[in-house]
Amino acid sequence: MDADQRVRKLAYRVTKALETELLDxxxxxxxxxxxxxxxxxxxxxxxxAYSVLTDHHLxxxxxxxxxxRALKNLKKLxxxxxxxxxxxQICRNVAKDMVKKKLRGIDTENVLPLADVGNNEQENQAVKQAIGRLSLSERELIVLRYYNNMSHEQMSSVLGLSKGAINNRLVRSRKKIAKHLKNNGFAEIEL
Amino acid sequence: MNQENNKKSLGELISRAVGRENLKFDFDKWKSIHEKEIRICKSQMSDEQTSRSVWAFNIWRIIMRSPVTKIAAAVIILVIIGLHQFSNSINGTSVVWADVAERLEKVSSYTAKADRALTETGQEEPFFECEIKRYFSPNHGSIEKSYVDGELTMLAYCSISEKKAIVVFPQNKMYWRFDLNEELLSVVKYINPANKEGIMKLFGSERCTRLGSRVIDGVRTEGFEVKDVKLFSQLPRYLLHPEDINIRVWVNEETLLPERIEGEGFVGKGLLTGFKEFRYKEVMHSIEYDVEIDESIFDPNIPDDYKLIDPANMAEKAELGLVSILPFNVAMIAYEHFKKRRNGIDNT
Structure with a gap:
């Protein structure tokens, strides 16, 4: 472990300690x-939430x-x-509740009717389709990673998984996406 | 396309498809929308909790905000502990130190000045310098005045008898008052570096080396040095990571009291340093023992237009700095030491 890694690790521990104090x-x-x-x-x-609802506003x-909900139930933590x-976990429940209520006709089994329209829309749709074919946990992981370039530390913090586990699952999920894209004509994506 | 490039391009594709700009949570808006629920939650929580955690967190978040001032103040402990713990752990291996200890038993008060400098690794010029004036009386308490560029930036009062502390920030026209309660004392004890490896134990040990004679301000002194002192051993290394600490004490050959105390060392990456590395140096000088200190100096006498800082909002008060507390830690350590000594004398 090099110096930067040690510092990051320390910073992470401090962050968790701060979080505990914030909760107090x-x-x-x-x-x-x-x-x-x-x-x-x-x-x-x-x-x-996006990985379930597939809509940024929702x-x-x-x-x-x-x-x-978290604030109301914080004492139960x-x-x-x-x-x-x-x-x-609260978020997953909230998102599922929203789906059940069929808010705005969201269908989470189908892939992402997002508003991001541009020159790469075809690519975007293909990628969204590929993500939509992943399991919910895989989809969650991929969205977390690429939603706004989240670090493994941040993902670990919210998922409660080790960075190693996150990395392994990300690799697996990316392979599935790449495979789907390849099967759909994206020849440059190689496994 | 190699695998690395493939990964990168796949990442870009996914980011483009699902990525977003960094979102900012509008807490005030959220709070106003859910005002009623939040009010109920707040009232329920307030009833159940004490302010203990508030205190603890204030320490943490203020440390986060002012790493430089905090480490600067923390370093003070190096020197003052050296002054007040002399007689605690002398093991008799050095006749001189036994004499010094005996002489210090009779000291009741002192005033001193100190110069402190912090220099980032690789740089020559310090990025932080301050001058300090210290006053200590076991009957009244302690005061530490910090000056930066000649401007008084902080006064830290500690009333031992009332167990109250006040930190005044003249430039900000603000002050902070709090009780030196058990919680604070526990922090004091936690930070106290002399728990296991007190400096005096070192100076009474084989690790202490003589530096020879030196004339300081016309006074003939004998120097002693201990290298690689392990201070702050109770403090997690991610908070403060001091290394290679050397402490030198120059003892007046005539009075057998410390004339000058020098501390210097390297501080590695840690929270208190903002994860930076630097060297520090502090020289305590102009020490006068058993001086009569005007009682009025211990009265904070805070002007009416100074604002009392609300600890709950401390983090929003920018760079005022928690480590201003640390001089009180020092004072309390000194107080405990004096009390112990007095009790010891009374018992004999």
Missing amino acids: LVLSGDIGSFGKLCDRYYNSIAAI AEDAAQETFL KSKEKFGPWLA
């Missing part, structure tokens, strides 16, 4: 500290609903170290 503050009635936690997790929670709505994964 929230539990003592400091709601402003909850805002800091929301800031910290907003992107990852929105990404998880994903943000789901993230905000997730935070409200058994381990503060697992706040991220706990939040992620």
Whole structure:
């Protein structure tokens, strides 16, 4: 492990310690500290919601609903170290609830009718199709990674998985996507 | 296309398909939308928790905000511990140190000045320098005044009898007042570097080397040095990572009291240093013992237009700096030491 890795590891530990302190503050009635936690997790929670809802606006709505449910149930959180994964699970439930209610006719089994239209729309649609064929957990992982270039540390924090496990699953998922793209005429994508 | 390029291009494709700009959570808006639910949650939580965690977190987040000032203040412990712990662990291997210890038993107060400098690794010029004036009286407490470029930037008061502490930031016209309660004392003890490897134990040990004689401000002194002192051993290394700490004490040959104390060393990457490496140097000088200190100096006498800092909002107050607390740690360590000594004397 080189110096930078050690520093990153230390920084991660410090971050987790800070998070625990933030949670203590929230539990003592400091709601402003909850805002800091929301800031910290907003992107990852929105990404998880997006992997289910496939709509950016709905994903943000789901993230905000997730935070409200989390705040209401914070006292039930058994381990503060697992706040991220706990939040992620609430988010999955929120997103699934939204799907059940068929908000705006979302169908999560089909792939992503996003608003990103441009020259590469065909490519985008193909990639979205490929992602849509992944299992929910694989899809979640891929979206988390590429939603806004999330680091393995951040993913580890919200998923509660080791970085090694995340890396292995990402490799596997990417291979599946590449294979799908290749089968659909993207010859330059090689396995 | 090789595999690396393939991975990259696949990543770009996926990012383009599902990626987004970094989202910013609008907490105020969210709070206003869910005002009622949040109010209920807040009231429930407030009823159940004490402010203990608030205190603890304030420490953390302020440390995060002002690494430079914090490490600067933390370093003070190096020197002052050297002054006050002399008599604690002398093991008798050095006649001189036994004499010094005996002499220090009789010291009741002191004033001193100190110069502190921090220099980033690879640089020649310090990026932080300050001058310090210290006053200590076991009956009244301690004061530390910090000056940067001649401007008074901080006064740290500690009232031992009342167990209260006040930190004043004249440039900001702000002050911070708090009790030196058990929680703070636990922090003090946690940070106390003299828990296991007190400096005096080192100076009374075989590791202590003589530096010979030197005239300081016309006073003939005998120098002693201990290298690679292990301080802050109780502190996690990700917080503070001091290495190669050398401490030199120059003892007045006539009075057998420290005339000058020098501490220097390397501080590796850690939270308190903002994950930077630098060297520090602190020289405590102009030490006067058993001086009469005007009692009024221990009265903070805070002007009416100074604003009391709300600890809950401390993090938003920018660079005021928690480590201003640390001088109180030092004072409390000194206080405990003096108390112990007095009790010891009383018992004999």
